[in-house]
Amino acid sequence: MREEAERRPLAPEEISRLRELLRRRERELEEESPESGVLGEIREALSRMARGEYGRCVDCGRWIRLRRLETIPWAKRCRSCQERWEMLEAV
Secondary structure: OHHHHHOOOOOHHHHHHHHHHHHHHHHHHHHHOOOOHHHHHHHHHHHHHHHOOOOEOOOOOOEOOHHHHHHOOOOOOOHHHHHHHHHHHHO
């Protein structure tokens, strides 16, 4: 039950804080490593944010936990879908 309680829409202040994290990391990568794949993922996350889709898993549609987004703000999948996706990619 606790797992479900942690999955919820992000509050406006959380989105704002995560947007700033993404923008700061985007600037850093533009200077350090403009060819980085993470830079594309960050831009994709900012685009999802602009469309109001940020924070939802692109595979199952459930809310991604805030703790995961704080760790990987460009995450587009919840942990279980990401693990499944990585297993399929490995095959």
